[in-house]
Amino acid sequence: MTTDPTVLVVGGGATGAGVARDLALRDVDVMLVDRDGLASGTSGRSHGLLHSGARYAEADLESAEECLAENRILKDIAGACIRDTGGLFVRLAEDNEDYFERKMAACNAAGIEVQRLDGDEAREQVAGLSDDVVEAFRVPDRVVYPSRLVAANAADAEAHGAAVRPHTPVTDVTVSNERIDSVELGGDVDGTVRPEIVVNAAGAWAGQLAEMAGATVGMAPSRGVMVAVEYDDLEPVLNRCREPDDGDIIVPHEGEVVLGTTSVPVDDPDEYDRPDWEVERSVSECAAMLPSVADARTVRTWWGVRPLYAPDEAGSDRRGISRGFTVIDHADEGVSGLVSVVGGKLTTYRRMAEVTADRVCAGLGIDATCETATRRLPAVDDTERLDELVGQYGGANPTDSSTVGTTTAVDE
Incomplete structure (x- = not known):
């Protein structure tokens, strides 16, 4: 049994930790729970790119502008949670020249230098x-270490009164008179809480949590493989300048690069195939940009599942689903007190949290403004302390286990 929070945030990835921090800074009584260690879902299983917005510029100008704005904010507030590498979009001789020109023009329209x-x-x-690279253009991409970023957000939330509980799965949700009544928590808490509002920040698992409450979230998860190989000499992120496809990004980490990725629809974000062809294709396609990675020693391989939201999406190709985000109030479904934040990207987690916290505070009648765009995260100038926080909240995850001192990452 534990003290009932005003708000229970379910999902300890970047967005959930960001919501908990934002609410705590507004003096809201909040508890953050995750079934495993923090950042153990999608956030800690990415390739670690902090988008400049260039990847989305020609297809989704709004998302590109949002990425650019958040990229700049995190440069100011996140310290050693990110690394300023820059990025290149490269066109090979076989790639479409017109697409390259459209991409550059769209970046200019979005304000991306x-x-x-x-x-x-x-x-x-x-x-x-x-x-085979015939031309390229530089963009302000950066690298993010999600284990550190999530831990710093969680630590700031705790410092302002939040309860942070990793290894605490939600086992049941009870609805009474069309309102969330109670939530059963297992693991380290093993008790019942009765929050006024539940924020569903469970990412690819958001549909499963909503279903517990009799609500619906139209998730369309997609898996992608990442392959880390030994490589010392790359500084900028490399992006293949073509229509999105397998193996079109190489992200530099310390002493290695991460090659990715694929996009294959999955029905269950926990149970899905991990075939060798995805690994082989990602490596061979990335080697078209940087040939020596084909012979580099593989350090580890892992899959992540994108938390795509597409309630009206049909068909199997999910690359075209918007990477924007949506905040859903389930009162219209007869489940008051349940708010889901779905879609989005790691790069835009802070903005997702701000919009969600605004919605929650409005529902609670709280008049308090967001501080997270200007308030520096704690410990971000002290990597040793950051890594202690990572260990406290469950350990490093595959994306950044080459950099973060405490690791629980394993090959898959």
Whole structure:
């Protein structure tokens, strides 16, 4: 048994930790729970790119602008949770020249600073870049260490009164008179809480949590593989400048690069195939940009599941689903007190949390403004302390286990 919080946030990834921090800074009594360690779901199983917005610029201008704004905010508030590497979008001889031009024009329209390079200039900046690269442009991509980012958010939430409980799964939700009545928690808490509002920040598992309460969230999860290989010489993120496809991104981490990724629909974010062809295709496609990665030693391989939200989406191709986010109040379904935040990206977690916290505070009649865009995260200038926090909340995850001192990551 534990003290009843005003708000229970379910899901300890970046968005859930961000919501807990935002609410705690507004003096809301909040509890954050996750069934495993923090960042153990999608957040800690990505390739670790902090988007500049360029990836989405020609297809979704609003998402691109949102990524750029949040990228800049995190540069100011997140310290050692991110690394300023820059990024290149490269066009190979076989890639569509018109798409390259559209991408550059869309970046300009979104306010994303770009610098055009010919193939030789690109190879001067990136040792080992393929001779097939005919042109490229620079963008302000960065690398993010999600284990650190989530831990810093959780620590700030706790410092302002929140209860943070990893290893605490939700086992049941009771609804009475069309309102959330109670939530059963297992694991380290093993008790019942009666919050006024439940925030469903469970990512790819949001549909399962909503179903416990008799509500519906139209998730369309998609798996993708990441392959970390030994590699010391890459600084900028490499993006293949073509229509989104398998193996079109290489993200530099310390002493290695992460090659990715694929996009295959899954029905269950816990139970899905992990076939060798996805690994092989990602490596071979990435090697078209940076040939030596094909022979580099594999350090670890893992899959992540994207928390795509597409209630009206039909068909099997989920690459075209918007990476924007949605906040849903389930009162219209007869489940008052349940708010779901779905979709989105790691890059935009802070904005997702702000919009969600605004909605929650409005429901509670609380007049308090968001501080997270300007308030620096704790311990972000002290990597040793950051990594202690990561260990406290469950350990590092596959994305950043080469950098973060405490690790629980395993190959799959």
